[in-house]
Amino acid sequence: MPNVLTYREALTKGIREALIDNDDCFLMGEDVGAYGGAYAVSKGLLEEFGPKRIVDSPLSESAIVGLGTGSSMVGLKPIIEIMTINFLLVALDQLVNHAAKIRYMSANQYAAPFMVRTVTGGGAQLGATHSQCFEPWLASVPGLKVVAPSSPYDALGLFRSAIKEKDPIVFVEHILLYGSKGIVDEDYYEIPIGKANVVRSGDNLTLVAYSKMVPLCIEVANTLEEQGIDVEVIDLRSLRPWDKETIINSVNKTNRLVIVEEAWRSGGFGAEIASTVQEEAFDSLDGPIGRVGGLEVPMPYTSVLESQVIPSKDRIIEYIHQNLNT
Amino acid sequence: MALKNKAVSNKTSKSEYFELLEKMILIRLFEDRCSEHYSRGNIKGFLHLYTGEEAIAVGSISCLEKEDYVITHYRDHGHALARGVEAKYAMAELFGKSTGTTGGIGGSMHIFDATKNFAGGHAIVGGQLPIGVGLAYAAKYKNTGAVTLCFLGDGALNEGEFHESMNLAALWDLPIVFICENNLYGMGVPVEEAVAKKDIFEIGHAYDMPCSRVDGMNVLEVKEVTNKIIKDVRNGKGPYFLEAQTYRFRGHSMADPSMYRGSTEEELWKLRDPINLHWSWLKENGYAKDELNEIYEKMNSVMDDAVQFATESEFPTIDDLYKNIYFENVG
Numbered sequence: 001m002p003n004v005l006t007y008r009e010a011l012t013k014g015i016r017e018a019l020i021d022n023d024d025c026f027l028m029g030e031d032v033g034a035y036g037g038a039y040a041v042s043k044g045l046l047e048e049f050g051p052k053r054i055v056d057s058p059l060s061e062s063a064i065v066g067l068g069t070g071s072s073m074v075g076l077k078p079i080i081e082i083m084t085i086n087f088l089l090v091a092l093d094q095l096v097n098h099a100a101k102i103r104y105m106s107a108n109q110y111a112a113p114f115m116v117r118t119v120t121g122g123g124a125q126l127g128a129t130h131s132q133c134f135e136p137w138l139a140s141v142p143g144l145k146v147v148a149p150s151s152p153y154d155a156l157g158l159f160r161s162a163i164k165e166k167d168p169i170v171f172v173e174h175i176l177l178y179g180s181k182g183i184v185d186e187d188y189y190e191i192p193i194g195k196a197n198v199v200r201s202g203d204n205l206t207l208v209a210y211s212k213m214v215p216l217c218i219e220v221a222n223t224l225e226e227q228g229i230d231v232e233v234i235d236l237r238s239l240r241p242w243d244k245e246t247i248i249n250s251v252n253k254t255n256r257l258v259i260v261e262e263a264w265r266s267g268g269f270g271a272e273i274a275s276t277v278q279e280e281a282f283d284s285l286d287g288p289i290g291r292v293g294g295l296e297v298p299m300p301y302t303s304v305l306e307s308q309v310i311p312s313k314d315r316i317i318e319y320i321h322q323n324l325n326t
Numbered sequence: 327m328a329l330k331n332k333a334v335s336n337k338t339s340k341s342e343y344f345e346l347l348e349k350m351i352l353i354r355l356f357e358d359r360c361s362e363h364y365s366r367g368n369i370k371g372f373l374h375l376y377t378g379e380e381a382i383a384v385g386s387i388s389c390l391e392k393e394d395y396v397i398t399h400y401r402d403h404g405h406a407l408a409r410g411v412e413a414k415y416a417m418a419e420l421f422g423k424s425t426g427t428t429g430g431i432g433g434s435m436h437i438f439d440a441t442k443n444f445a446g447g448h449a450i451v452g453g454q455l456p457i458g459v460g461l462a463y464a465a466k467y468k469n470t471g472a473v474t475l476c477f478l479g480d481g482a483l484n485e486g487e488f489h490e491s492m493n494l495a496a497l498w499d500l501p502i503v504f505i506c507e508n509n510l511y512g513m514g515v516p517v518e519e520a521v522a523k524k525d526i527f528e529i530g531h532a533y534d535m536p537c538s539r540v541d542g543m544n545v546l547e548v549k550e551v552t553n554k555i556i557k558d559v560r561n562g563k564g565p566y567f568l569e570a571q572t573y574r575f576r577g578h579s580m581a582d583p584s585m586y587r588g589s590t591e592e593e594l595w596k597l598r599d600p601i602n603l604h605w606s607w608l609k610e611n612g613y614a615k616d617e618l619n620e621i622y623e624k625m626n627s628v629m630d631d632a633v634q635f636a637t638e639s640e641f642p643t644i645d646d647l648y649k650n651i652y653f654e655n656v657g
């Protein structure tokens with residue numbers, strides 16, 4: 001039976017299930033307890049599960065990510081909430097140098113099967129330090145997995161798979177999606193990590209996006225349909241591992257590819273996709289692969305400028321027209 | 327609590343005294359062989375020897391139970407051997423062989439042995455500390471009674487991860503002992519030029535964490551002090567910060583000729599060689615007569631075997647390259 005939930009509610013549901021399912025699972029982060037989480041995802045969980053399972057930590061991102069590694073090495077199942085991905089930078093040593101490497105470096109004697117939940121994205125007028133998208137950086141690290149759901153349905157389905165992972169996984173939520181609503185099945189389902197989702201099929205052009213850019217690309221596709229351009233929209237869902245096959249199959253059909261991402265274009269995930277597709281499906285392409293990304297500036301606060309930086313519907317449509325020469 | 331503490335040190339038996347001596351000599355000779363095989367090109371990369379600091383690992387780790395955890399920094403051979411990792415597997419690791427502790431993947435700075443609850447050598451200064459806190463957190467969460475011994479150098483005192491870890495450990499009363507091996511230098515920088523606090527062990531006070539200093543050249547003192555600490559920690563008294571004063575008899579790594587410190591200083595410290603100190607104590611107290619040569623012979627033959635094992639072992643194959651990055655490719 002379908003059920004309408006917000007992205008936030010879907011996540012809370014996933015976390016609740018995990019806590020009920022496994023006594024060794026706990027949620028730890030700054031203000032996840034009495035405050036209910038900076039984005040209210042853990043609201044009510046402290047009352048329900050108590051302070052052993054819902055743990056307010058001091059502002060020590062590095063130590064709590066390391067605690068996630070150490071405690072999961074010996075059997076616990078931590079969910080570490082890092083308030084936003086901007087603050088994850090001070091814990092990168094623990095995530096990249098330690099969590100991501102422990103299985104490999106110890107020759108499988110230890111592993112770090114825990115989850116880091118964090119929040120990406122701009123658009124909330126929080127200025128340059130609070131509006132960044134670093135998930136493409138993390139996606140370049142062997143040993144990590146990175147997922148970024150775009151809807152309530154995906155948030156729950158991906159969470160259920162992510163919590164079963166046996167390696168460190170970064171679960172990237174979008175700051176502007178928490179209130180978005182969508183249909184979520186009552187019946188249990190999971191969404192596999194590493195499989196992209198064709199959210200809209202079309203013949204003329206493939207648009208690839210993830211997280212908040214997916215609903216935007218669907219709007220773009222709806223508008224372009226009125227102009228006679230039939231766009232296929234693919235939601236990447238996970239950045240590491242990422243689903244080459246689904247994208248290449250789509251490009252083989254549409255012969256055109258544009259990648260839309262909120263992160264800076266330089267070194268962004270679109271660059272990785274574009275390079276792979278030209279290597280593996282060059283002959284299918286009827287034109288250059290396009291990339292729309294965040295403008296190459298630190299994020300300004302004021303809305304008239306901030307809205308320029310993040311890809312907008314108009315900017316994507318204009319870019320596609322140029323790309324298609326229409 | 328699932329675990330009971332061993333007899334306190336005043337009940338240490340003669341054989342335990344000799345065990346301490348043997349372990350220290352084992353480590354000393356292991357490091358000598360490492361040095362030799364580094365010069366011969368059989369060991370590559372960074373190689374940090376523990377020579378001179380043996381009493382700390384040997385004395386403290388001798389107080390642990392099987393279920394306890396040890397986690398340490400990159401100068402990790404001594405801790406690994408003291409914890410019971412076999413010399414031949416450690417040597418094979420340094421030779422980069424498939425029979426090594428991690429099949430040649432980790433190398434000198436990253437020795438692991440889960441069967442001994444030896445949770446690694448970690449080569450980012452300070453990086454092992456939050457992980458150690460996590461090991462202790464799990465022990466408390468599951469009420470296993472296990473204690474974590476977490477070693478660090480004096481250089482790590484200046485890393486943010488140290489302060490975050492100390493605070494969490496104290497805040498949550500975690501069963502962990504931080505042992506700071508103060509060998510007076512972080513690479514070439516003297517500790518007094520790097521740490522604002524003069525008496526390092528007192529850093530514990532900033533976290534309301536009990537703390538003290540021990541003579542890191544005296545294996546019996548280390549054993550006695552840590553035994554008491556571990557007992558308290560196991561009984562739920564929360565974490566402890568111990569400074570062990572010591573000196574590395576060699577350079578920071580094989581690449582370092584130690585030009586920044588005087589030979590007089592080195593010679594003075596060598597007068598306090600932990601092996602000689604313990605041997606003299608054994609003789610003065612009537613425990614030993616002339617066993618030293620015999621012990622050296624025995625340990626040298628362990629080293630001969632270790633080197634032979636490492637030499638004769640195979641290198642890993644290209645197939646091993648992609649193994650164990652994720653659960654999906656465990657091999």
Ligand SMILES: Cc1ncc(C[n+]2csc(CCOP(=O)(O)OP(=O)(O)O)c2C)c(N)n1
Pocket residue numbers: 401449450451452478479480481482483507509511512513578
């Ligand atoms: C974060 C980090 N910074 C710098 C280094 C390079 N480095 C390796 S060991 C070392 C000195 C550490 O000194 P100390 O902690 O006192 O340990 P010791 O070598 O004396 O045992 C430095 C600077 C590193 N590995 N990690």
Ligand SMILES: [Mg+2]
Pocket residue numbers: 479480481507508509510511512513
């Ligand atoms: Mg030092």
